[in-house]
Amino acid sequence: MSQTLRPYVDSEVGTLRTVLLHRPGAELARLTPRNNDELLFDGVPWVSRAQEEHDAFAEALRSRGVEVLLLSDLLTEALDIPVARAEAIAGVLADPRLGADLGDAVARHLESLSTDELCAVLIGGISKRELPSGHGVAWSLMGDHDFVVPPLPNCLFTRDSSVWLRDQVAVTSLAMPARERESTLTGTIYAHHPRFAMSSKLFTPDFEPLEGGDVLLLAPGTIAVGVGERTTPAGAERLARAAFARGLAETVLVVPIAQDRATMHLDTVCTMVDHDAMIIYPNVADSMVAYALTAPDGPQARLHVGGPTPFLQAAAAAMRVERIRMIETDLDPIAAEREQWDDGNNTLCLAPRLAVAYERNHATNAALEAAGIEVVEIAGSELGSGRGGPRCMSCPITRDPLD
Template structure:
């Protein structure tokens, strides 16, 4: 099975999604902030919206793989099952008595049920009869023995393909750190991905997939802020260069007031030479250009405007910006609603949230076909169509049919 991605806009062949499930129902006013959600989503409506998103992709010939099913399949491999259970049991909060009971509980689950627990967590009250031991007795009845992973919805962050290799990332926020154990197990043990080379791993410096843009074959942009650290960007560059997967990486500092955001929340590609970009930063975003020196070390040039550095690395005259033409208030509103977080499924064809009316209108005026989807509930975790998708196979850009 061919898995290959060398751009943001090559015709999309296969994508990994995660249909929101019981993990979203675990969100409450007392935990939604720590689990990185702005509000409490209506789970049924979020599922309807996600189903419509998946249908929009399949109608365009895209194969949709679901993380939950891949995980259940993976758990049929004994080594994967043992590793994932062991990962949960390493939680220092458990203590020996509760850890032993959790180990027995997980071992008793079939593959599908275990996959569900690993994704949606295990509540204190679900362990009946309650185990003895100090830790369990002192837990609040509303606490979780195993925390849920509501951000699994955003499959872009936990892995990113660079040509025929996959970087399993290292997520910075504690609420998300366990996500990559699931993703890594899928890539290591699922028969579909047998033989896939792993470019990065969760034990390395922080890198998140939402910060990585494949601008062109051989050219990556990596946003650097709170989520992806300078050390993470450098480690990724070293590994990409060593594997011969790219010749240039642009390290893009994200301003402090936007440090908790990913690069793809302010800039995404919609054509081989065009981006849609949050207008408030279009002329201020800068980049360090990183290439490989003759001795194999990363060679870093002076900080320059991002658009200039990107065009030069991509070998084009200029990188076009879709000028949203928005007034500052509308621009800020649509930025908050992920107006710039589009998913290209081919050059000049993208998926976007329907509520970003002005941004979508400007994309269409620029010759970009917009497949509009609803996202009133999906967006409560602050992510758009690109965030919710991990491309696994795209047609290599040079041979892409542009329509």
Template sequence: MPEQFPHGVRSEVGRLRTVMLHRPGNELRRLTPRNNDALLFDGLPWVDRAQVEHDAFAEALRGRGVEVLYLSELLTETLADPDAREAAIAHTMRDLRLGDTLRRYLTDLLRDQGPDELAETLMAGLRNDEVSGTGSVVAALHAPDDFLIDPLPNLLFTRDSSVWVGDRVTVTSLAMPARQRETQLTELIYQFHPRFAGTERIHGWDKEFLEGGDVLALAEGVLAVGVGERTRPAGAERLARTAFAQGLAHTVLAVPIDQDRATMHLDTICTMVDVDAMVMYPNVAHRLAATAIRPDPDGDLMVEPSAPFIEAAARAMGIDRLQLIDTGLDPVTAEREQWDDGNNTLAIEPKVAIAYERNVETNERLAAAGIDVIAIAGSELGSGRGGPRCMSCPISRDPL
């Protein structure tokens, strides 16, 4: 059995010890040309190949001594707890589209399922033609292949539904309707699974919109929070207030990003690859700015004037300069590789990062800058717009 390290993350690049992943499953097989846009996928992945690619990703992590936990296994184990089961069912049945009769029917159906089957239903969803005898007007008016419980294909991106800040786990609040149930399941794991007994949780799925892909731990006590399509200003403020009150940070940098799909999270634009080095999408590097937020002695917030992100980050981190690795790409190539998650790397330790193999030129520039790039396949994994960092939730990293 692998050594169990204390839970906690204080930087992006401390040696990674434990990570939570989600292996692609039947929830991806529920994607169709009719629903993939609503479920936030740009195409229909070849699921068998996506599983092969994800297994190679997990093996690359294990090869570096990282303990890999799977969200699906943790959820199944969590649902063995009666209180967790009731909470999961109640959350799922909050959907106002169901109506009273169908809600009662589905509640009884889910209560009769064992932990394995219930976990599968909660992740892969339930179609109208998979139930019968509901006596429900809602079910009668739905098409046979309509979903009564929507699938959750974006579970693949475990970064977004929770993020560790120090020794606390931030249960996030996801902005897009297709993803909001994910974070409820994640919270159940942290609340009820024995592995996380005693873990303090902050924020929550019912709070202001805040997503893990927007939160970067630049250094001990320094958080950068992207504010754009997913994380909203109020979510960044709420995290800052909580982090300051609990002594988890001394500076939060709020970083406005374009509100479009290509830059949905801050980690689609930049990620740390060393204690003082970052890879960044060059087409926005010159205009990315940050507003530094610090605690006021009276318990409120001090908000500083906006400054160039690289300068504000270096100042907060207490270093002379934050090295920006120049990918040296022309604007068109840069845009293509950013779309393919070239900047969405996962640091395993300082100067060692996992990246998609398809971003050849970005990876070459990283290698030239002294970064050991572990390249993995991602032709199918990337169809939901996420790279190695998006697909991983670090639970334990060594302090720097």
């Protein structure tokens, strides 16, 4: 692009200008029936087909004028900076499984790699048999195919490791051990890549668990944060305090969701598709509630906590709209559960009333079209094996403001 746009995101639906994606690679080839549960995938994806699907997703965004940044490209460029390289390697060596002796061997190996090779290992991992040398108890007790540096297949879901609130970034604290190091890589990019040199940091990975899939920017000044399997109430509170202190929010709605694989994040059950419209999983729509947090009276004061109130009612009040248009399908509960499992509610808005969705969710997409939402359908038979849709696979960096 002729002009580099500054980061700014104040909604879910403002016209998308710049987005961060991760094209899946060797890390997906590390998945086996033996380890896929531990690495948070529900199957073993066909890697080349997953790459084809992701390439088509990226091209669909580019064809609509969106600048697509790739995580591996940004990370490689950042790793050319010595302090960034040292931080990324330190994130690997923090793994307590390694111990002193194996840790020394890993450090020597990583430090010997070129920038491209280091980026590949940081994301794709390395097994014992791929490490040139090693010693110590941890090394001796490892099997040849055990991971010395675990792969990060969930890097595919760039939504979770960072969230932009206007021009400030929250580098999140990922709850599951298989994903912790993702935030180290994202943090390295935002701390050291020249493109983000002027960005302020709002949240860091050493705070309480908070994941980007649980954070919805309902409207300028109104944030919803799901708490459940991945984000804790303390993480939501920490984000709310930071947002209030920096004038980034007037209301933060804390929304309890079931601690379940199918509803791991708030964006697995609802996403915005227009200024005042939401696609929502009908099996939970009537039972969702929200606790409304507003700013304390001083830096050391307690947050004001209101509720619980029905979620859609609380959202409408915080957004200052008469009501939220809830887009419903005519599916029976079983069919609705199937489409929710296939990320039917996990849409990515490119602009008001323009959303990307998986093509397989026919009924949900038909309901969106009937409600006046243009749907850009993409394939996701392999990408969806990690339980994530178009919103999960994208971190908006720049949107047009709604104000």
